Every structure is written in C-alpha cells, then in structure tokens.
Amino acid sequence: MRTLFLNPPSFEGFDGGAGSRWPASREIESYWYPVWLAYPAGMLADSKVVDGPPHKVSIEQTVAMASDFELLVLFTSSPGFNVDVRIAEMMKDVNPKMKVGFVGPPVTIEPEKSLRASKAIDFVVRREFDYQIAKYAQGTPLADLPGVSYWKDGDVVHNPEGGVIENLDELPWVTKVYKRDLDFRRYNVPFLLNPYVSFYTTRGCPAMCTFCLWPQTHSGHRWRLRSSDDVAAECKYTLENFPGLKEIFFDDDTFNYRKARAIELSNKLGPLNFTWSCTSRVTTDYETLKAMKDAGCRLLIVGYESGDEQILKNIKKGATIDMAQRFTENCHKLGLTIHGDFIVGLPGETRQSLRKTIEFAKKLDVETIQVSLGHAFPGTEFYEHAKANGLVSIEGMTDSGGHQLPNAVYPGFDRGELVEWVERFYSEYYFRPKAVWRVVSSAVRNNDIPRLYKEAREYLFVSKGRKKFVREQKEASAAALRGAEGGAS
Numbered sequence: 215m216r217t218l219f220l221n222p223p224s225f226e227g228f229d230g231g232a233g234s235r236w237p238a239s240r241e242i243e244s245y246w247y248p249v250w251l252a253y254p255a256g257m258l259a260d261s262k263v264v265d266g267p268p269h270k271v272s273i274e275q276t277v278a279m280a281s282d283f284e285l286l287v288l289f290t291s292s293p294g295f296n297v298d299v300r301i302a303e304m305m306k307d308v309n310p311k312m313k314v315g316f317v318g319p320p321v322t323i324e325p326e327k328s329l330r331a332s333k334a335i336d337f338v339v340r341r342e343f344d345y346q347i348a349k350y351a352q353g354t355p356l357a358d359l360p361g362v363s364y365w366k367d368g369d370v371v372h373n374p375e376g377g378v379i380e381n382l383d384e385l386p387w388v389t390k391v392y393k394r395d396l397d398f399r400r401y402n403v404p405f406l407l408n409p410y411v412s413f414y415t416t417r418g419c420p421a422m423c424t425f426c427l428w429p430q431t432h433s434g435h436r437w438r439l440r441s442s443d444d445v446a447a448e449c450k451y452t453l454e455n456f457p458g459l460k461e462i463f464f465d466d467d468t469f470n471y472r473k474a475r476a477i478e479l480s481n482k483l484g485p486l487n488f489t490w491s492c493t494s495r496v497t498t499d500y501e502t503l504k505a506m507k508d509a510g511c512r513l514l515i516v517g518y519e520s521g522d523e524q525i526l527k528n529i530k531k532g533a534t535i536d537m538a539q540r541f542t543e544n545c546h547k548l549g550l551t552i553h554g555d556f557i558v559g560l561p562g563e564t565r566q567s568l569r570k571t572i573e574f575a576k577k578l579d580v581e582t583i584q585v586s587l588g589h590a591f592p593g594t595e596f597y598e599h600a601k602a603n604g605l606v607s608i609e610g611m612t613d614s615g616g617h618q619l620p621n622a623v624y625p626g627f628d629r630g631e632l633v634e635w636v637e638r639f640y641s642e643y644y645f646r647p648k649a650v651w652r653v654v655s656s657a658v659r660n661n662d663i664p665r666l667y668k669e670a671r672e673y674l675f676v677s678k679g680r681k682k683f684v685r686e687q688k689e690a691s692a693a694a695l696r697g698a699e700g701g702a703s
Contacts, residue, residue: 215284215313215351216260219251222301223266223273224294225616230267232289232318233465235427236586239616241640241676242404242669247396247412249388249465250317250343250432251289255395256386257348263391268400273301280305280312287347290318290328292591293612299332306334315350317343319431323593325363326370337364341432342379342417378418378433382440387448388413393455404669405513405553405582406491407460407660411452415445415479419467421495422530423517424595425560429467431593437471446482453488461512464492471495473502480509491515491551496533496541503544513551513581516541521574522567525560529596535574542578552580558635559588561599563624568635572642581652585639587632590622613683617676630687637680 221232227239233246245268255261262283266276280286286305290298302314313336321328321338328338339346339362346359356364360376379385389411392398399409418436419429429435449462469492470476476498483490491513492506518538520526526533545552556575558568575583590597590606600606600622610629611621620632643649657666 216282217255217258217262217285217287217347217351218279218283219248219255219261219263220276220286220288221248221251221263221265221267222288222290222294222298223271223276224291224297225612225614226267228267228294228616230289230291230294232265234291236589237291237293238586238589238612238618241617242672244403245401246403246465247388247392247401248289249413251287252388252391253344253385254287254347256388256391257344258351261351263395265396265400268402269397273304276301277304277308280308283309284312285351286312286314287343288314288316290316290320292320293616295320295328295331299334303332303334313337315339315347317347319427319591319593321363322431325372329363329365329370333365337362339363340375341434344379344385346376378436378438380438382414382417382438383444387451389448389452389455398456398459403463405515405551406463407489407512408662408665409456409459410461410463411456411459412463412465413448413452414466415440415464415469416466416471420471421468421532423519423532424529424599425557425588425590426467427591427594430595431591433467439475442475442479442482445479446486449483449486449488449490453486460489462488462490464490466493468495469493470498470502470506473499476502477505480505480511484509486510493517494541496538498541500544500548503548503550507548507550511550513553514545515553515555516580517555518575518578519555519557520560520567521571525562525567525571528561538574539578542580552578552582554578554580554583556583556585556639557588558585558639559620559622559624559627559632561588561596563588563627565626568639572639575639575643576646579648581656583640583643585636587618587620587636588622589618596622613679615679617679619683628687628691630684630691633680633687634684637677637684640677 221230224230225239227243229244230237232248232251248265251263255263314334316335316338322340325338325340329335337356356362360373363372398411402408417438418434420435420437488510489512490510494514494516523535590600606622610619613619620629623629657663
C-alpha cells in the first residue's frame, strides 16, 4: 500500500510526538526529527514522511493528501490526540478506502479507548511499530501482527505483545528517509548548531525516571545498541549528503550509559572529523567525557531535573547533587558545553524545593537551560502517582497553542503559581549579567545574531502569554475566595 507517515500539525509550531519526548510547542520554535516514523518509511519504497509543523503544512493541506495514499500512519501524542483524531476523520472523509493506523504513547497505554475515540482509526500498534507497519503495508493481515489492536466484526481485538527489536543494525538508516522526504534546514533546536541532523545509536533506557515518557510507553527499559561501525557509517553518509550541515545530534535516551561503549564509539567517530552532540547522565566519568570531547563532541543535554535531593529520590533519578556538580565541573574543564534540563512540579515539590533548584542551576551555571512543567503523561509512574493522589488531569495539558500548562498540581499550589515559577526560573537564570554576556557573545562569535533576535522575540511572546495565564489564575482564585467569604457571611 502507498503509505503516508504523518507527524500531524496538531498545533501551529507543535514539536509533536514523533520526535519529542516532551510533546509541546516551545518558548522558542524548535523541532526534533520524526525519527520513529522514518524507520518503517525506510522499509517501504512507495511511502512518504510528512512532518507537518516544521514544514508549515496546514491541516487543510494534510487532509488534501488523503486521496494520494492507501494507508495513513499517524504518530499521536496525549496533548494532540483529539486534534489528530479529527485530522484522521477528515482524511477518511476524503478517501473512505484509506486504512488508518495510529502509533505513539497514547495508543500503547489505552489502545481500546483510542480505537473507540473514532471509527476512522482502523488499528493501533502498541510500543515499537517498525516491522508491523511495514508488513501490513506489504500485505500481512492485522491478525498476524504482534502488538496490534484493531476492529473486527464490531469488536476490538488485542493481539499479544511482540518482543523488542534486538538487532538495530538491520533497521534502515533514517537519514536516507530524511534526505528523501524532509528539508533538513527546517529543523531548529536553539542550543544546537543550525542546521543539524539527529538520529539514534541505541534504543531503550535502563534508567527508571518516573516521569520519562518513551522508556515507559514506547521503547522500553531494555538497552539495545547499534554497532559502532554501523553508526559511524551512517555519520559518514550524513556528512556527505547534507551540504551545509553543522552538527549531528545523537538523540538516544542516554548516549553514554555504558563507559566502554561510549569510548569505543567515540574512537570510531573521531577519524570522521565532525562536530556532534548527545544526551548524557551526570554519572558519566571524566575519562569517558574526555574520549567524547577528543572525538568531536561539542554539547551534552543533561537532565538535572531538580536541585533537591528528596525530589531526585522521588523521581528515581539515580543521581545525586554531588554527582551533578562533579560532572558539570569535569565538562567545563574539558570545554564541553551543557544544555541543562530542569522540571517544575515534580512529586513532592514545594516552594522551598523550587527555590533550591533555581539556586542550584545558577551555581552550576551551564550554558543554556530548559525549564519544563512536570507533565504527568499517561503510562508513566509519575502519572500513576498523581492519579492515585487526585492531583492530575489530562485536560488542559496545553493552551490553545500547544504550550505547556500544569496537569499535576500539589497541595498549596495552583496552576498559575507553577507557571509563575517557570517564568521566575528563566528570568533569574538568564537575566544575570554573565548569562546575558554568554548568550550574546556566542551569537556574535557564531554569526547567529539574526537567529538570536528571532528566538528572543519568540520567547518574549510566550513569556507574555504565561504572565497572562498567571494573572487570570490569580484573579479567578481571588474571585472564588470572595465568593466563599460572601457565602459564609
């Protein structure tokens, strides 16, 4: 079947589920590659990947494509699910014969609920879906495919789970699909060099962080590796086929989880003489970091999450404040740049823990940061904790533009205050003289002033919206308090 792999335009500027662990519209327009869709697309010559948001493909344009395809595979997300269902329904109206399959975390966690959300959805594939989609497009019946849930005679049938993919070297190179179907200049992540390309060297993550979406709902905790030779060969292909490319990013859940493998792969990458970046845990030692730096590594994305030891224990981070400080010092000794990720609203959060996290971030003084709200996604341990304690609601995970709003709120907090802490975090961190100087001087050094100007405008626009939300929440709380006092009198 001629197959359309769709990362849908759930919201304008939405960094959606097909490439993002944290699906939302960002403070600064950012897009990760739809890597999960690219694997099965690489198995089907008569297919196309459409990544709506970065290519500015509208819902209307997406719907119009329906007549050109026999199979639609749509990667959905919890924030975008309702919009994605409507897109599928409109496409099915245009082409009633087209089969529609949904993939992604929401359908893994609640396959039957997802199917019953709309008769337009013919089937869903739970967890990894690479071979199931390719085989179905090539004629294998749904009944013969593991991990598939589908309609049969008016009822929903759930096929038994299949195992994870063990031999990752057998999978196609996603960069060949990028070259075939995508414009790599459309992809921007503020802390990466532009343009960049990203792909995986591993799947799965052994870490047990309670909030992390993909290991719990998609790729699992079993850590599976591509061979170093296969990774190096795809890097060589990428460098030769994407003119003007500035950087390759290895988007593994944890690139350097095992020391020996990180050093072995670094030794393979070094002779290619290119700039690359990757994810990292703070448990990585100096020797490993040095091998990576010597092989061309420029930047590490590091999930610090919190500056409070108890919060780190609550989320099963498997790391301590001392580890984070030592790791950061080692990176800076070696000249490695760090993009630090922090989360507001994790289990056990208090105003005191948030203050400690902001001060901790300023002490670390990494080059750039991201501050996210603690979204409790269905299928995660974080969600189950929040649900058990009556703290969570899926409704209202995002605003009308797809930007994050709190969906887990703790006693003593309201949604407005959590958003206010995000705003406070960014302001206190970036409006320090040394931070301002670092950002501006880096933009000048890399001839990125136009990019910095664009990003600053986007950030201020989102910041304005956050402040408006906080103000409205405070006004609503004050009105409710007045009403309660009036009723009591």
